[in-house]
Amino acid sequence: MSGHSKWHNIQRRKGKQDAERGQLFTKLSRDIYHAAKDGGGNPDTNFRLKVALERAKANNLPADSISRTIAKATGTLAGVHYEEILYEGFGPEGVAILLDIVTDNRNRTAADIRHIFKKRGGNLGESGSVAWMFQRKGVLSLASLGELEVGDDLLALALEAGAEDIRSGEEGIEIITAPEDFSKVRSNLESHGLVLADAELTYEPTTPVEVSTEGEEMVLDLLETLESHDDVQNVYTNASFEK
Template sequence: MAGHSKWKNIQRRKNAQDAKRGKIFMKHAKDIYIAAKQGGGDPEMNPSLRLAVEKAKSDNMPNDNIDRAIKKATGDLDGANFEELTYEGYGPGGTAVMVEVLTDNKNRTASELRHAFSKNGGNLGENGCVAFMFDRRGYLVIDQNQTDADEDTVMLESIEAGADEMETLEGAYEIYTDPEEFQSVKTQLEESGFVFDTAEITMIPQTPSQVDEPDANKLVKLVHMLEDMEDVQEVYHNLEADESIMAQL
């Protein structure tokens, strides 16, 4: 569907998390902050906050850090005011790149992003320049080693829960949903006994972009540079390349 498996990319990131734990916790804290700011500090009444907290806990973020982020958002603690923004641009070879950020200084963030794009053969664009190339989807992954259910069972359960489609990979089942139905699908499948390796709302490229190897390697460097920025929450792109290159993303 997306030209390559998001799950394999997520596995690579998980293997590198220990070296970046401080930055990961900071990004989770910002995610929790903005969700609580927009929808209130009760995870039971705020699906976005509940998902942000679940993702933080999956990375072993301490409860104290989670509670502190919620309290800052609800005014119980002093803290900076963060804004959620999406930047769009073109990577090497005309690849499409979207960057979701949480920042308390838009000028600083825009300057850093512009530098990263230009340094790696791309350029930051206007709002809407590449957004039409992506679909916002709910995305769930079940590790085949973590379930006794076969492919047909997972597919039927997913359809009954309201999922749009399911794809079977080597080692995993990928389930896609409408963003509005994501939480209800996730909850229903959890009640059926399924455990998720990944559960998130993400951007899926409509048409993968194939570029030559030098440009593909430049995009890898751009994505890594963006992901290392404190304000950056997520980076999406539409690159399709051979397995050795995709394994680096």
């Protein structure tokens, strides 16, 4: 995404801080909860849950926490009801921001997020005010190509598997898919020996907004603050930062 390098590096740093504060565990648990609630508690038949469990285990989320979360989601254990919401807003310099929210109290979360935007030079928008500036995409990041060579072999395999494009990302090669083809492409690639470092459905900007040097600190402060909120799962922006 535009501005990916700087924002991606900030997210990685913030992710480590979240883990130290316990916020990362909360977000991982919510990912598992919603995946299990929507598609059932079996990762063999629920790809979204499989991805959530892989991330949880990679970040050392305790096994008993994982089991309890799945039990709550599937109704075998009484627990809190979470709902998933997409928030839209504008930051300084007119940058667009999308937020994946998972909350057990919609009113509380809305008030919190509205306050964060207002205090940092932005505003929470209405539904549809920002989403049109993004496209929903699947992104598969490769850890290993197996016996394939970078270039024509990989491109041919990816396209044959149903992918839309291949690009070089911060962590290496990324394969881009339509949301409805995400699971199929992943399965096809893995069946040919490719190893994935990460796989996610994300929002990618279609209309990048260049952020001035003067406005960079304000925009990044807003993005970081939003990302650190307990109810925010993911932050997407069309902000493009100078290298």
